[in-house]
Amino acid sequence: MLKQLYLAVILLVIAGQMPTAAIAEDEFDMDMDMDFPEPDFPEPDFPEPEQLPELEPEPPIAEVLPEVDQPEVELPIAPPPEEVIPPEEILPPIIVLPPPIYWLDDPWDYWYPHDYPRQYYRPATISVRVNGELKLRIVDSQQRTLVNQTLEAGTYQQWQGQAPFAVTVSEPAQIVLSYQGKEVDLSAYQDTENAYFQVPPNR
Numbered sequence: 131m132l133k134q135l136y137l138a139v140i141l142l143v144i145a146g147q148m149p150t151a152a153i154a155e156d157e158f159d160m161d162m163d164m165d166f167p168e169p170d171f172p173e174p175d176f177p178e179p180e181q182l183p184e185l186e187p188e189p190p191i192a193e194v195l196p197e198v199d200q201p202e203v204e205l206p207i208a209p210p211p212e213e214v215i216p217p218e219e220i221l222p223p224i225i226v227l228p229p230p231i232y233w234l235d236d237p238w239d240y241w242y243p244h245d246y247p248r249q250y251y252r253p254a255t256i257s258v259r260v261n262g263e264l265k266l267r268i269v270d271s272q273q274r275t276l277v278n279q280t281l282e283a284g285t286y287q288q289w290q291g292q293a294p295f296a297v298t299v300s301e302p303a304q305i306v307l308s309y310q311g312k313e314v315d316l317s318a319y320q321d322t323e324n325a326y327f328q329v330p331p332n333r
Contacts, residue, residue: 234326243270
């Protein structure tokens, strides 16, 4: 009896729900058949993009390398030229001059040693002792005037220069001339008022 009652209740419940489900299904079908208007949304107003100025490409920057100290290159030093040593000068006790040869229009015109072997050019001393007033001029082979003046009696002078020497003297009989400590023989010029000669003479 209870079992039958229970089944009847279940059937009533099921029978009561079916119309509701059918109505819901019909409403859903109606909703699908309706035309819904599309929503009208306003188009957004976007600002136009800003035109940027064209940038010129920057020139490439040259890479600056650090300065490097270059080592100084030492050049080979040329050896100094060998000094030419003239042969030893052997002088006689008295230096004899050759007979005078006069070629100047005026004996007091300037002249210089000539025709003398170059290898015999050397530093040397020349000295005079004056017995009477006279005029004397001595010029060395480098054209340096060692003396050009009037000397009084009793004068003694000595000079250093590059031999040979060009000597011009008035009153040669009143002078004693020495070269490198050796007396020069002036006997060939004793009778001459003005004489000029080379000391030492040409070889």
